[in-house]
Amino acid sequence: QVQVVESGGGLVQAGGSLRLSCVASGRTFSDYAMGWFRQAPGKERDVVAAISRSGTITYYADSVKGRFTIVRDNAKNTVYLQMNSLNPEDTAVYYCASARVAAVIGRRKDDYDYWGQGTQVTVSS
Numbered sequence: 001q002v003q004v005v006e007s008g009g010g011l012v013q014a015g016g017s018l019r020l021s022c023v024a025s026g027r028t029f030s031d032y033a034m035g036w037f038r039q040a041p042g043k044e045r046d047v048v049a050a051i052s053r054s055g056t057i058t059y060y061a062d063s064v065k066g067r068f069t070i071v072r073d074n075a076k077n078t079v080y081l082q083m084n085s086l087n088p089e090d091t092a093v094y095y096c097a098s099a100r101v102a103a104v105i106g107r108r109k110d111d112y113d114y115w116g117q118g119t120q121v122t123v124s125s
Contacts, residue, residue, distance in 0.1 A: 002026035002114040006096045009119030012086055016123070020081040022096030022116060030054075030074035033099035035112055036081045038092035038121075045095065049081060050105045059105050063089075086123045093118040 008020040020036070035050035049070035050059040058070055067086075072079040079096065097112035104111055 002098060004096050004098055004114050004116040006094065006116040006119040009094060009121045011122045011124065014087050014123055014125050016086050017082070017084045018086065018121060020083070020094055020096075020119060020121075022079045022081075023077055024079075024096075024098050024114070025077060026114075027098075029077040032102045033105045034070075034072060034079040035097045035099070035106060036070060036079075037095045037097060037109065037112075038090075039095070039118075040092040043092075045109055047107045048094070050107065051079060052105050053103060057105060059107065083121070086121075088123045088125045091121060091123050093120050 036048045039045040069082040096116045098114040100113040
C-alpha cells in the first residue's frame, strides 16, 4: 500500500520561508515522478511544482517561479518544496502526490494517483 505523508507547514509572515517535506512509501520511490499541489478555500487544487524521477527535470507554476524550489532525495524517499518570499496568496493546504504513470511530470490532478493528507501553509500580511 502506497502512503504519502507531508510535513512542514505552518504560519509564517509575508516574505518568510518554509520547507515542506513529503515521504512516500509502498513502492519504489525513484521510479515515479512527484508533484506538489495546493488548494485555497473555495478554489481548485492546482499544481505548484513537479519533478522527474531522477530530479533533473522540474516544472513550476508561473505564480511560484523564482520563489519555490522542488528537489528530491531518492535515498530518503523524500521530496521537498522550499518556499521563499511567501505572500498571503500562497496560503493554502499543500498536497504531495505520486505520479500515476511513472515517467510523466504531470500538471493535472488526474496525473497522480496517491496523495498525502495535506499540510496547511498560512502566510500573514
